[in-house]
Amino acid sequence: MRVVLAEDSVLFRQGLARLLADVGITVAAETGDAAALPALIAADPPDVLIADVRMPPGHGADGLDAARLVRERHPDVGVLVLSHHIEAHHAIGLLGDDARGVGYLLKDRVSDVAELTDALHRVNAGAAVIDPEVVIRLVGGRNGGRGGALGRLSERERQVLALMAEGRSNQAIGRRLHLSPKTVESHVRGIFERLGLPVAADDHRRVLAVLTYLRS
Structure with a gap:
């Protein structure tokens, strides 16, 4: 599986990339800027995009907005959005009218490698993955x-x-x-x-x- 990481925290992004590499998942590209994400995906679409909700340039829900755009332009790319907090309206907004190949997890789940990789594989297979909390x-x-x-x-x-x-x-x-x-x-x-x-x-x-x- 190939993924693209969109996360502005360099330490978190590097740690996540290392965790994924350890379980055989390839990180095809990384970015810390949501504005760069659509072009990055278009240049070489991955199997799954992993994106933080809140990212530069606006530090609002820029990552979520970019993920929605990716879903519109590349419906075959799975999208897994991560968030520090429970923001239910963001989860609903991401799902839209089609929940296939979409996931929304709290960042605390990332510490459980088995849980994270399972979520990625299910999103890649077209399932919906919503954090139980x-x-x-x-x-x-x-x-x-x-x-x-x-x-x-x-x-x-x-x-x-x-x-x-x-x-x-x-x-x-x-x-x-x-x-x-x-x-x-x-x-x-x-x-x-x-x-x-x-x-x-x-x-x-x-x-x-x-x-x-x-x-x-």
Whole structure:
């Protein structure tokens, strides 16, 4: 896999590049300026772009804006955006109407190399990857916290929902939470019933259904 890194912190960027190289992922190019990113991608499109939300030249959401532009111009390039803070509106803005090949992770996840590489491979394969902490914030904000629809979910169901919105299959959720396949299926059915969402067999459609509900 080939990636492009867009991160203005030189130390963080170099550390991330070293981590990726250690697991066999090639860093094709790096930049610390969001304004340079579209041309860099156009010159040699990678498999995945990894971009910080906040970057020069404006130090606002320049990295996120550049990532959106890359998605528009290069739909085959996966995009994984990193952020120091939970900014749910940025996650929703990045997803737009098509969640395929898009990811939004907190920078704390980068310290878990297995988690990061798994996210990159899933984004590269066309899945949506949303940080579980962001999912919980989105659900809580949309439903008024534990007193709304989220309050009708058990703690286990909220854990399943977070993993489901990350794009995890039932099998992967079962492995993560040490649950049997039948138990996971039961939790998923319960979640969709409580949130008023249609059951969908396709994993990607499940993610889109959850995110559509959260955006409404």
